[in-house]
Amino acid sequence: MNRFSFNQATAKHWPMPDLVAGCVAAGVRNVGLWREETAAHGLARTTDLVRGAGLTVTSLCRGGFFTTPDRYDDNRRAIDEAATLGAPVLVLVSGGLPDGSRDLAGARRQVGDAIGELVPHALAAGVRLAIEPLHPMFCSDRCVVSTLGQALDLAAPYPAAAVGVVVDTYHLWWDDQVWDQIDRAGRDDRLACFQVADWITPLPAGVLLGRGLPGAGCVDLRRFRSAVDAAGYTGPIEVEVFHEQLWTRPGRDILDAAIAGYRDHVADGSGP
Template identity: 70%
Template sequence: MRFSLNQWTTRHWPLPDLAAGCAAAGVSGVGLWREPVAEYGAARTAKLVRDHGLTVTSLCRGGFFREPDAVAVNRRAVEEAAELGAPVLCLVSGGLPEGSRDLDGAVARVADVLAELAPYAGEHGVRLAIEPLHPMYCSDRCVVTTLAQALDLAAPHPSDQVGVMIDTYHLWWDPAVWDGIARAGAQDRIALFQVADWITPLPEGVLTGRGMLGDGCIDLRRFRAAVDAAGYTGPIEAEIFNEALWAMPGPEALSLTLARYREHVE
């Protein structure tokens, strides 16, 4: 099964229950987040997922490169990913510095930190995955907004050290995305594929506005076919930030997400 449950899809499901629930449902992959892992303990988390026969498909997240201590913080994130056996560390670049209008400078900062971080990640067997976010997040969360931009930032580094993420929620709008996916595949840069849907109008608070698979306007299966054609054979993480989904009991939310994945993605 390529399906992987990103932990934030069932945000309030405690880690032990999530691990047991995934195993019971036949789901073998989980994408983890640093905050709940830190709360539970990285070593305990690594043992927990192993004991349930699970594979950690990614750790979210590093990045936020505008911070002065970005290199040190991201090195710790790399170390955590390695301890968990996560092959991929997801990177959200961060937005503009407070009071700044220098978008080019912010992107240059991303490139500079990547240059310091990539070899360190390689030494730990962790692949950095640059995630372009929808342009509405550019000012405060992510100055990397297109797949082409992410690929350009990855280009100076070995593909086993730096790749890109394909997230349907963030990239569905881009008319160049199909060429970008083909380019990413040709360069062996696809580190992770994530799925969520886009619903209109967006709920209040865009951070929790991702739609359940099949509820929105994204051609999810076209994305899956495109990444497959580009040579990506790895996990497909369902990462859905949605208050209604978070209010469900964990097993119910997982069952719904898995059913919709089979209907609209697989």
């Protein structure tokens, strides 16, 4: 369980103090946090809470949405928040097409340029920007970066210490090129974050909330685990699931189910 990280979104309605206490009680040492919940509890209070409990913040979600106006200052704040929390990674969701635009290639160039503007601030803060590709069905309104290859192309002009990529099984399981791209990410030292969730069908009306706990769907999660390991990634493995029915359960029940799914369907069985 040394690499297991419980992403806060998996138990969205679990209050921050209860989340931290539940992780400690379950022997979980790593958490992924979200900016909205951190702000609601207070950045300083959250920082003191997780540090006092001995927890490590593995990532902060999220920055990005670069194709909308006035995102530069918000992303600088997000970098600073991650640094305060001790999170080494800020996850970036790029944003969709600008209003009224059909220029997908131009939107991706805009994302790359915006990330470049943030690189000096990220390097100074010691926070790595991690570009997360989302499933193509989110391309128009949430994320014009749809494949790991596109994310790596956007990261390539910048230092690997400043810009990496996220491998999220929910978003990438369908892509037959993903294995070669994971290998490429490893060679280029770009693997910054690894998140696991399953793909369940039929999808609910709110497609964004169609994730399942490990083992609930059709994704070969252990193959992803093996691939990122072979590419040299030794960092945390976050279980990050969005599902309204899951969120109705008590937080500790969700955490226990996430741990069981991780052990049965992600961990390799030969080590932590």
